[in-house]
Every structure is written in C-alpha cells, then in structure tokens.
Amino acid sequence: MKDIVRILIAPLVWLASFSAVYGLHGLICGHGIDGTVFGVVSLPRLLLVGAYGLSILIQVGLVWALHSARLGSPSPFVRFVSRATGWVGLVSAVWALLPTVTSTYCL
Amino acid sequence: MNTLQRHRKLTAIWASEPGVRGLFSTVNHTDLGRMFLAVSFFFFLVGGVLAMLIRAQLATPQSAFAGPEIYNQIFTMHGTIMMFLFAIPTFEGLAMYLLPKLLGTRDLAFPRLSAYGFWCYVFGGAMMLVSMVLGIAPDGGWFMYPPLTGPLYSPGINTDFWLIGITFVEISAIAAAVEITVSILKYRAPGMSLDKMPIFAWYALVTSLMVLTGFPPLILGSILLELERAFGLPFFQAEFGGDSLLWQHLFWLFGHPEVYIIFLPAAGVISTILPVMCRTTLLGYGWIVASATGLAFLSFGIWVHHMFTTGIPHMGLAFFSAASTLVAVPTGVQLFAWIGTMWKGRPSLQMPMLHLLGFFFTFVIGGLTGVMVAVVPFDWQAHDTAFVTAHLHYVLFGGFVFPIMAGLYYWMPHVSGRKRFFRLGELAFALVFIGFHVTFMAMHWVGLMGQRRRISTYLPEDGWTTINLISSIGSFVLAIGIALVIVDLVLHAFAARRSRRDPWKAGTLEWAMMTPPPAYNFASLPHVNSRQPLSDDPDLTIRLARGEGYLPEPENGWRESLTVEISTGKPDFHVIYPTNTRLPIVMAAVTGVFFVSLLLKFYWTVPLAVVGVTILAWRWAWSLGHKADLPLRAIGHGFELPNATQVGQSPSWWGSVFLLTANATFFGSLLFGFAFLWTVAPSWPPPVWFSASLLELVLGLSGAGVGVVAIRQSARANAQGRDARVSLGVSFAGALAMAAAALGIVLRAPTPTEHAYGATLLVLGSYALFHALLGALMMAFLYARVVRGYTSVRRHAEFPVVTLWIDYLAGMSLLVLAVAHLPGLLG
Numbered sequence: 001m002k003d004i005v006r007i008l009i010a011p012l013v014w015l016a017s018f019s020a021v022y023g024l025h026g027l028i029c030g031h032g033i034d035g036t037v038f039g040v041v042s043l044p045r046l047l048l049v050g051a052y053g054l055s056i057l058i059q060v061g062l063v064w065a066l067h068s069a070r071l072g073s074p075s076p077f078v079r080f081v082s083r084a085t086g087w088v089g090l091v092s093a094v095w096a097l098l099p100t101v102t103s104t105y106c107l
Numbered sequence: 108m109n110t111l112q113r114h115r116k117l118t119a120i121w122a123s124e125p126g127v128r129g130l131f132s133t134v135n136h137t138d139l140g141r142m143f144l145a146v147s148f149f150f151f152l153v154g155g156v157l158a159m160l161i162r163a164q165l166a167t168p169q170s171a172f173a174g175p176e177i178y179n180q181i182f183t184m185h186g187t188i189m190m191f192l193f194a195i196p197t198f199e200g201l202a203m204y205l206l207p208k209l210l211g212t213r214d215l216a217f218p219r220l221s222a223y224g225f226w227c228y229v230f231g232g233a234m235m236l237v238s239m240v241l242g243i244a245p246d247g248g249w250f251m252y253p254p255l256t257g258p259l260y261s262p263g264i265n266t267d268f269w270l271i272g273i274t275f276v277e278i279s280a281i282a283a284a285v286e287i288t289v290s291i292l293k294y295r296a297p298g299m300s301l302d303k304m305p306i307f308a309w310y311a312l313v314t315s316l317m318v319l320t321g322f323p324p325l326i327l328g329s330i331l332l333e334l335e336r337a338f339g340l341p342f343f344q345a346e347f348g349g350d351s352l353l354w355q356h357l358f359w360l361f362g363h364p365e366v367y368i369i370f371l372p373a374a375g376v377i378s379t380i381l382p383v384m385c386r387t388t389l390l391g392y393g394w395i396v397a398s399a400t401g402l403a404f405l406s407f408g409i410w411v412h413h414m415f416t417t418g419i420p421h422m423g424l425a426f427f428s429a430a431s432t433l434v435a436v437p438t439g440v441q442l443f444a445w446i447g448t449m450w451k452g453r454p455s456l457q458m459p460m461l462h463l464l465g466f467f468f469t470f471v472i473g474g475l476t477g478v479m480v481a482v483v484p485f486d487w488q489a490h491d492t493a494f495v496t497a498h499l500h501y502v503l504f505g506g507f508v509f510p511i512m513a514g515l516y517y518w519m520p521h522v523s524g525r526k527r528f529f530r531l532g533e534l535a536f537a538l539v540f541i542g543f544h545v546t547f548m549a550m551h552w553v554g555l556m557g558q559r560r561r562i563s564t565y566l567p568e569d570g571w572t573t574i575n576l577i578s579s580i581g582s583f584v585l586a587i588g589i590a591l592v593i594v595d596l597v598l599h600a601f602a603a604r605r606s607r608r609d610p611w612k613a614g615t616l617e618w619a620m621m622t623p624p625p626a627y628n629f630a631s632l633p634h635v636n637s638r639q640p641l642s643d644d645p646d647l648t649i650r651l652a653r654g655e656g657y658l659p660e661p662e663n664g665w666r667e668s669l670t671v672e673i674s675t676g677k678p679d680f681h682v683i684y685p686t687n688t689r690l691p692i693v694m695a696a697v698t699g700v701f702f703v704s705l706l707l708k709f710y711w712t713v714p715l716a717v718v719g720v721t722i723l724a725w726r727w728a729w730s731l732g733h734k735a736d737l738p739l740r741a742i743g744h745g746f747e748l749p750n751a752t753q754v755g756q757s758p759s760w761w762g763s764v765f766l767l768t769a770n771a772t773f774f775g776s777l778l779f780g781f782a783f784l785w786t787v788a789p790s791w792p793p794p795v796w797f798s799a800s801l802l803e804l805v806l807g808l809s810g811a812g813v814g815v816v817a818i819r820q821s822a823r824a825n826a827q828g829r830d831a832r833v834s835l836g837v838s839f840a841g842a843l844a845m846a847a848a849a850l851g852i853v854l855r856a857p858t859p860t861e862h863a864y865g866a867t868l869l870v871l872g873s874y875a876l877f878h879a880l881l882g883a884l885m886m887a888f889l890y891a892r893v894v895r896g897y898t899s900v901r902r903h904a905e906f907p908v909v910t911l912w913i914d915y916l917a918g919m920s921l922l923v924l925a926v927a928h929l930p931g932l933l934g
Contacts, residue, residue, distance in 0.1 A: 001292075001673050001674075002674070003301060003673065003674040004292070004301075004673065007396075007397075007400055008400065008404075011400065011401055011403075011404030011405070012404065014404065014408070015404050015407050015408050018408045018426070018430065019408070021426070022411075022423065022426055023782070025420070025422055025423060025426075026423075026783075026786050026787060027786055029420055030786035030787050031786065048422075073674075075300070075301065075302065075674060076302075077300075077301060077302030077393060078301055078302070078674065080393045080397075081393050081396050081397045081400070084393070084394065084397035084401075085397050085400050085401055088397070088400075088401035088404075088405075088437070089404075091433075092401075092404075092405065092408070092430070092433055095429055095430075095433060096408065096426060096429045096430040096433060097426065097429075098425075098429060099421075099422050099425030099426055099429060100422070102425070103421050103422040103425045104420075104421050104422065105420065105421075105422045106420050106422075107420055107421050
C-alpha cells in the first residue's frame, strides 16, 4: 500500500492545497477581509501569495522525498511513476495557483 | 486428477444454478458482468431513442412534435440515462467481467456485493423508467439545478424520482468501486507486481478510486435537495440562509470527475486493444499510468469551470481556467503514447481498430473544444449554447462509445466463443461515424450562432432551420448505424461459427482459458512474470488446465482463491468465497422499499425497510467465517497460506477502508457545504446559534475515547486468549454515549425549516447518530460472534474491521461536536 500512497500523494496534496487556497480566497472575499501589512502590502494578497508559496514548498518537499533513496520506492517502476506524479503535483501547484500573484482577488 | 475431472469438479463448485433461477442467485463475476452489460446497453438504446425524439423535435422550427413539458422530460431523461444508467454501469459490467480474468484469479473480492450492486442498479433504473412511462419523469435537466428543481418551481414528483432513483443507482456504483479497488489491489495472480498489472487494471483502479470520491458529493446534494423538497429544510433557498450555488458546487464536484470516470475505463480499453491491433506492445506503460493518475486528480480540481457564468470573482475563475488547461497535458501524453504504439507496430485494420480510429478523430476534436471552453471569455459566450452540448458529445461519444464499441468487437469472441463472419460491422461503423459527425459538427455551428441548450423549439427567422435539419438527419443515420451494430452482434452471438481461442493473438490472461469462459476462469492460477504472460508462454493455457498452477486441487467443495501482497504480488492469504445465494437480490429489493417509501412519502414503511436491511446485513456477515481454526492451505509450488479470516488485514478490512474513504468524502462534502453557506450565502449569521452543552460535549468526548480504547482492548484480549466480551461491552457503551451526544444536536438544533444553519446541524447530528448506532450494532455483532465461537486467537480478522469503523466514528463525532458546539462556546 505504501507504493500506492507514493503514487497518489503529490497530486492528492495538490488537490487539497488547491481547494484550500480557493477556500481561503472565498473566506477573504466572503468576509470582506482587507487591510495592509506594514502599510504597503495588501493583507489578502499576502495571505494568498503566502498560501501559494506554501503549496509550492510542500510539493517541492514531496518531489525531493520521492527522489530520495530513503523515502522513494524500492521498485523501479513505482519510483518512476511516483516521481512523475510528484512532478504533476508540483507543476500543477505552480500553474493553477499562479492567479494569486497575477489576478485581482475579489472583483 | 486429470484435466477433464478437474474441469468437472470445478464447474460443479463454481457454476450458477441452472436456468432462469441462476440469474437471481448468481454471484459469479462473469454472469454479473454480462448481466450488467446487457442492462446497460438496454438503457443505451432507451437513451438513444430519446435522443431521436429530441432531434425529431428540433428538426424543424415551431415543431408540434412534443410540447415543452414532455420535451423537458425527454432531454432530462436522455442525459440522465446516458450518464447514470449507461456509461457508469458499462464500466462496472466490463470491469466485473474482465478483471478477474485479466488479473489471473477466479472471482472478484466480494461476489455478493457485485450482485447486490447489480440489483440496486436494476431496481433504481426501473424506477426511472416507470416515471417515464407514467409521464412524470424528471424534467429539470440532467444536472437538476435548484431553484428550478426546488419545491417552489417543481412541486410534482418528477424531481423526486431523479433524486431518489439516482441515489439508489449510486449504491451500485459505490459497491462496484469498492469491489473493483480491493480486487485489483489484492486479488491478482502470484507474481503480478504493480509493474506487471494489465494496463486496464490500472485504469479501472484509478476510475474506482474516483467513483469513491466523486459520487459522495452528489449523493449528499441529492439528499439535501430531497430534504428541502420533502421537509422544507432550506439548504438552497437564499432567503433562509441557503444558496442554490451550493448545489452547483456539490453537483460539479461529482460532475466533472464523472467525465473522466467515463473516459478513463475507455482509455483502458484502448490501451489494451491498440497494441494487439498493431501487433506490438504498449509504448510508455509507466507514462500512461502516471498520466491516468494525474488526470484523475486534475479532474477533481476543475469543477468550477462549469460555473464560470455564476459571478465568481476573477481570481477564482483564473484558478479553474488554469487548472482546466492543465488537463490537456496528461491527456496528450496518453494520446501520444497511443500514436507511438501505432507508429512502432503494424496496424491491422480490423473491426476494433476502426472504432479506435473513430475514437482518435472524434476525441481530439472534443478535447480541443474543451480547451476552448476552459478559457473564460470564450466560455462566457458559448455557455449554455448548443456548442457545449456538441463539445460534451464529442468527448463522451468519442471518448467512451467508440472505444466501448471497439471493446465489444474485441471481446465478443471471448464472451461467445464465436468468430464474426458477416461484414455488417464495417458498414455500421461508417454510418455511426458519419452520422455522429454530421449531427454534432452541425450542433457546434448552430451553437456558435446562438442556439441555446434545452430549448424545445425556435423560430424560422432565427436562421437555425437548415443546420438543425442537417443535424437531425445525421442523428438518424447514426441511429441506423447503432441498429446495425446490434444486428451484427446478435448475428455474431447466435449464428457465427466457433472461434479458436485467442483469435487476436493477444498476450493478456483473459485469453488463457476456454471461450466462452468457464465459471471458475482458471483450473489453476498462473504465476505471472511479465505484462504479456500469454505471449511469453503460449502453452500457459494448457498448463493451467492441467493443474500446473496454484490451487489446482479443489478442497471441501470450496470456492477458493488467493490474495497477494499489493506491491510485490507475493501470495499472502487463502480465500474461501460464498456460494450462490438470493440474499443480494432480496436485500436490494428491501433497499428499494426504503427508497420507494421515501418517494411516495409512505414514511411508516421506512423504518420497516431499515430493520429489514439490518437483519439481512447481519445474516450476510454472519454467514462468513468458521467456528474452528483452519490449517494453512497448501496452494502449490511450495506455498502454504493462512486463511483470510485469520489475518489482520483481511479483504473485509480492505473493503472497509475504501468504503470509509467514500464515507469520509461524503462527510467532508457536508462540512464543505456548511462552511460554504456560512461564508458565501446571504442571510447569515442565523437568527439563533446552537447553545453549547457541557454535558453533551463530555458525553461525546468520553464516548469517543472509551470506544476507541476499549475496542483495542477487546482485540488484545482476544489475541491473548482472554475474554473479550467485557471490553466489547465497554466499547458498546462508548458508542451509545456518542449516539446520545449526537441526539442532543438533532433534538436541540435551531428550527431547521427556518434557516439553513439549523438544517445543516440537523443533518450533521443525524449523520453522527446514524454512525454511532451503526458502530453499536457492529459491536453487538462482534459480541455475538465471540459468544458463538466464531473468533479465536487465530481467527481475529473481525476485530480490526470493527476497530476501523469505531475509529472513524470517534474522529467524525469529535468534528461534529466541534462544529455544533464551538460557535456557542465562543459566544
């Protein structure tokens, strides 16, 4: 079962983080969270970009773990597939949550 | 024992009852697979006839063929039947028929569950058909958006048929998904490690996991909408704290993965057949597995792309637009792997290959228009037009029907043992292909000209007349093509001459047996060393029939098989299956009484049905296991295995894991709904919050703690040969304490008809209460098993199963308590 988990973990975490960032965005807009930090940085933007960065960091950690000898699978096939799905998770996190940086948030 | 004696003995053990009686008591996967496929193709024909009625209506402007009321029922039932009663059950039927054969085993993990799922599907589907015959079929579109489908705008019984009937049918999907998942992970031939699994099994595994996590949001949505319609709980009514957009979220959390739930098994068929048709092996097996997995997850992250026109902020739109474009990547990887397979092989233009080419041409167009509608500005223009209808038909017909037709022609010699001899199939394919493209290419065009979906008629001055007429003519050509396919298949089944085994020279294990297949599949189970075991060893079939594989000698008249360790394929447990029984059909019928009672609002029969299902489920589980320890079973080749009732992670444990996965998704969707309403819905905060109760909190918390600890103590006591009953009694008390805490929420929730907050608490409390009572029932069952001698130090498999459910109950109860009591505690 560990090998199945290795294959599923990165896209599963992507799905959770994607949904969480969308949920955070909903909370910010639904509850009218606003304001600035240090007088210059918009709080909603900071929260969203922070969550985006955290999602990427987690995915980088997973890719690293799946490539490591200690946590990667002993089976060459599972190692290949799990690394491929690991990269799916990382690329998906970078691309699908990029709007946190580029788009207006509550318009 | 010689080969013939072995065949006769195994047939006597595994065969269904003779004649029609056998249909009602069979639990054999070959029978049930064929029955599933027969019924699903019947529904395909019904859905097809409805499509013809739609095209007849739209062929001319201001048509008087059907009035708007009937037309609404026709298009709703067309979509509903094709999605829920044809596509998903076809996957289930195909997987049930094929998987044990492809995996080199004798049956699926839970044969009675297959049968129960099948009968739920038949009874649920029959409910839908009855509604149509009576002229009271659902009429709110296949995605049933409230407020149109709410009690105010759809007061009749039509919508209830959909909500209740489809939920009934979905039991079948969940049952099949649990069955297929456990079967693929555990019920394989020895030696079949993950890298040697047939590619169809990978696709079926991914699809089944998607069903387990994709269907629960829709089941939840259906329950909430039915509660609103029947009892006035305002989940989707904005003036009472509800929000109709909640339905769209829940529906599309199911609905978008549904597209891939339909496509992925078809892709499995393609990946299996294409290399055989090209006389080569599949290119990029590992890439395909990774792509299918990635695609499955991505498909869950794009549900909002069906809601681009609902006023969601730009950033939300951009998230889902970006994720939607990503889907093209793993899909493209698979397409290029298939093209590469054709490139490296020598394609042979036989019937299955024709349909595969039809798939390529059609599905690529559907995929490209999919990328178009993933782009928000384009979607805003095309949304709810015939363009989208055309797009989805290119994806679903191209991505499912063509591959399934290829599969039909490919595996018909396996099912019938006969070889096709007429050339009708080629003509049928030509008509289907031309008819389809004429119909739906025209529909793209008229959609871009502004024709909306679901309209019952239009005016001559709209300028859509000629295109609609062309589309309708195309659809009738398509229908003639489908009719010819049926004629071809009927001729094949009854008039064709006997075929030799493995007519395509395929290398997968389903061909390593007689055709039509015997009830037991393999006289002895193979050892697998590669993905193409039959190509590697052409004599494998004969050697297995001679008993040179595993489990060659039947023992005690048992239906036997074995399981393997998930990753390595090393044999781990010996399994004894249940035999033919009418229990599944009876239980499905009693389950049907429950749903029909809700539909007709005969609420006094609901508890009777619940009691009936409980008694039958008790009997179902009771018939498993033994009163004496079983010795290790020698399976051949020097292996001796313990029986599955004498291990920690038995098949039932694995089944519970995946059933709880679906259950947890349901619960997660409910929490999401609560958070969504709280955050987004108007008319919040509610007029009154739930008042926290220290007594209920203490009761719930202590019940959860005691339940979890005591069930483990009982397992430990059993393992040490001590009396487990006292600990079981304590755990039972813990479950009752959790039930009491949940009952407090149910009884004290703010008036549920006045605000969605109270309604949601009522559902959360009821969910926790149901599980607490279920946990108590399981504990009572285990207690009775201990008393009657079904457990021992070695026979301990039932303890981990109940522990799993009690752990879930405890964790879920704590979350429900927190959600209900925290607002009151925080003031």
